[in-house]
Amino acid sequence: MSIRFFTPPPLTLSIGLALVGGLNPTTASSAELPPPESWQQCAATTSNNDRLACFDAWAHKQGPAVAPPATGWSAPAASAQAAPALTAATASANDAAPASAAGATVASADSGLGLSPNNGGCRDPRYTEVSRYFELEPGTDCGTFNFRGYRPMSVSVVVGDEVNQQPYSPSRGLATEQPYQKHEMRLQLSARTKIASGLLTGPTSKGKDSLWFGYTQQSYWQLFNGDISRPFRTTDHEPEVFYVYPTDAQLPLGWRWRYSGIGIAHQSNGQSNPLSRSWNRWYLMTGAELGNRWQLHLKAWQRMKESALEDDNPHIQDYIGRGEVKLGWNVNEQNYLGLTARGSLGQGKGSGRIEWLRTLGEGWNGGKSNLRLHVQLFSGYGDSLIDYNNKRTVLSVGLSLLDF
Secondary structure, three states, X not given: OOOOOXXXXXXXXXXXXXXXXXXXXXXXXXXXXXXXXXXXXXXXXXXHHHHHHHHHHHHHHHOOOOOOOOOOOOOXXXXXXXXXXXXXXXXXXXXXXXXXXXXXXXXXXXXXXOOOOOOOOOOOOOOOHHHXXXXXXXXXXXXXXXXXXXXXXXXXXXXXXXXXXXXEEOOOEEOOOOOOOOEEEEEEEEEEEXXXXXOOOOOOOOOOOEEEEEEEEEEEEOOOOHHHXXXXXXXXXXXXXXXXXXXXXXXXXXXXEEEEEEEEEEEEOOOOOOOOOEEEEEEEEEEEEEOOOEEEEEEEEEEOOOOOXXXXXXXXXXXXXXXXXXXXXXXXXXXXEEEEEEEOOOOOOOEEEEEEEEEOOEOEOEOEOOEEEEEEEEEEOOOOHHHOOOOEEEEEEEEEEOOO
């Protein structure tokens, strides 16, 4: 009876025999090595010992196996060795990408180049206050026709060293005397909206120009004067249009020039003669900052000429002044001190104002609140338009809502 043996595939058999041969090298060396194709002869051998020795000798003769072509898979040992290098390379690549992206977008709040809006663009705390206020950089853009705060919106209790009970104008004469009190309330509403941007700056520019419309209304209210039915003593209205350009440059002592602008403003109290007061002016302005701690704002204006018949307040610029300097100091996260001086060279008039603001609470989304406790001391001309030629010292305490 003949016995037929199962013939395994060459590759499977070679691997298996290589493993067997590796376990008993001495046996393989003592057998006569068959030709390379003689494994069939080994299979046909009837003696188990001889057949095993034949296969051992044949497997030993084959030498090291040739690695198969590279595929997506690798042996576990190779993977274990290559994994650290691959992981390191991948990690380096992954780290490099965010780093480069961060360098492009979040490199510096001062530079603002390519910064994406965070927490509302013009409320992004990575930018300085001046940049956010005028939206000087692409990352501070809050869009057009959105209402924002302009001057502080405030309610204050006011006490003056005197009150103008009988206003006077050289062109309108004396008004009827009224028993006004020295203590009263002052209310101020102020808002603005950006009506255009990118007029002179391109889409790839580091800075962004803007055109704004603003409106401010200030009222003095004789709230505590029940004898005359608590009237509003005076209300001033001031609409204006102004253009801001980002003139970014480094200045001495670490200061940074941030913006320049031009505007036109109308101010009036809406009264009839002899209480009517109004004037029109155009102005130039500029500003700089030292970090996010100090701010310096300069403004100079020129009154637009009016005929003598139309002039409600002759020589108003000699009293109020032809320009102002405003210096602001963020003492710390909670406290701010401001100093404003107005005047005209050689006139000896004008005014000065010093104010302290204290932050109250936190913002809606965290961060710094826009609500302030304020204390302000003013002395000079032009506290209101009706008092343009009446010198007055006023202390006010109240609440202010800054840029919203």
